[in-house]
Amino acid sequence: MAGYRDLLRTPGVARMIAAQLVARFPNGMTSLGILLHVEQQTGSYGAAGLVLAAASVGQAAAGPVTSRWMGAWGMRRVLTLTLTVCVAAVLCLALLPLTLPGYMAFALLAGLSTPPVQAAVRTIYPKLVNSSQLTPLFSLDASLQEIIWIIAPVVITVVSTQVGTTQGLLLVAAIMVGGGIWFISAPELGRVRIPRSRRAFGRVVLKPPVMLATILGFLLIGACSAVEVGVVATFGHGGLEAGLVLAVFSIGSLAGGLTFGHIPIGPWAMARRMLIVTVGLGLTMVSLNIFWIGGTLLLAGIGVAPALAVLFAITTASVKFSETAEAFGWAGTGQLIGAAAGSAVAGILIDLGGPTGAYAAAALFAGAGFLVAVACVKAFPDLRHRDPSPLPDTEAVPVTPA
Template structure:
């Protein structure tokens, strides 16, 4: 923890972490708020699911696109535009009477304009700290983001059930605007300029490290989403146990990230972390009691934030600075698709064999992640004796002869 205290004393680091967590806080609230609001308006969870699907598709498309725009028009311009459009779409969904197609359209627009704060901040980090501090910073970031997934669902559920779904959506818009403004106006954001990438859009996926990070992110988040669906199915939507078990899952990730973030990253780091996740998820097979699931998922959670930290560090170390934002955008898209497919697979298995099917799906996805990490181990960079800073962008310098 002393290392993290020194890290947070570095000028600008604590401020930019707090600002980006606030700006991203709506990410943990939006899906649940839309689900509750659309179901209340239409009386159908199926309709709410369609709106959430449209929103997720918009987010998946936007990830690499808006991230790449930051190298063309600048971080602040892109974040200001996307924040404004996303807030406007949220206000329409909250205040304007809409039919299902209208909710889907504005949900898609809200997803499409989701501010690329995550890509921006992970591109900025290498400019704030020394190369020695970068890997611990990625680990701290991956750990602290669990605060969003612990607190945000609780906050939006309380507001939506006590005050109504419209105030819930308005709260999301308010945090989006205020948190976004805090991040956008942070001096660190203004000091960093992402060079325009000279490579064609999508070419960065051709780098084995970025492709590996995207695939493993897809599998890891898919596994987590399947398990989350299983927990809800086990205890019911209104069960207090579901919220507590999922909170313990996130606390495990927070503890794992803070405890092991200082460990140097070798080629086998990802495989070891995913094995921890797989063991924890496999333990869920033996009992569906709240105590056993909580303990099992705490173990699984210990590997999640460290695995995400490996993804961020290996990506940063393997691409040019001008390509980092787009690379993180693709990784985010992979995670979104994984979340959607993991939830869908879990849903079918829950209908077919009961809640345990969701835990089977989660463990299976985690096992595939371990297999990918082991068989492709040579594709992971060894960062034990090097830093995770991006490759500098260079260009020919004219020489007068």
């Protein structure tokens, strides 16, 4: 923990971590808020599912595009534009008397305009710290984001069920505005300028480490999404058990990231961390007892944040600085598609054989990730004895004063 304290004392690091966590906090609220609101307005979970699908499609399609725009137009311009449109779309979802096509249209717009905060902050990180601090910083970031997934769903559920679904979406919009303004106004966004990429759009994802990060992110988040569906199917919507078990899963991830974040990343790092996730998820199928599920998910969670940290690090270390934002955009798209696939497969297996099917799906996703990491071990950069910062661009990167 002393190493993390030193890291947080580095100028700008604590501010950027806090600002991006608040700016991204609505990510843990929006889907559930839309689900509850549309279901209440239409009386149909099927309609709510279609609206959520529209939002997910928009977010997945836009990620690489808006991330690349930051190199052409500047981070603050792109973040301000997307934030404004996204907030307006959420307000329309909350306040307008819409039919199903209207809800789907505004949800698609909200997804398309989701501010690329994650790509922006992970592009900035290498400019805030020295090379020896970058891997621990990625691990700390991956760990602390679990706070979003522990707290945000509880907040939006309480507000939407106890006050109203309209008020829940208004709260989402308010946090978007507050967190977005804080992040956009951070001095670091004025100091760091992403140079315009000279490569064609989409070429960066063909680099083996970026492709690996995208595929493994798809499988890892697919496993986590299947777990969420399985836990809800096991313990139901009405009690506290499902929320508590998922919180334990996130706490395991938080603990794993903080514990193993200082370990240098070698070619086998991803395989080892995916093995922990796979073993933990495989054991969930033994029993549906709440203590057994909680204990096995705690074990599986220990590997999640460290695995995400590997994905962040290999992406950064394998591309030029001008390509980092787009690379993280593609990785984010892979994770979004994985979340949708994991939920869909888990749901089908639950209908066929009960909640155990969801845990089997999660274990299969994680196991596939482990096998990919083993099979492609030679494609992972060895970051144990090299600078994990982005590769330098051939032209000077302009830096403007804050």
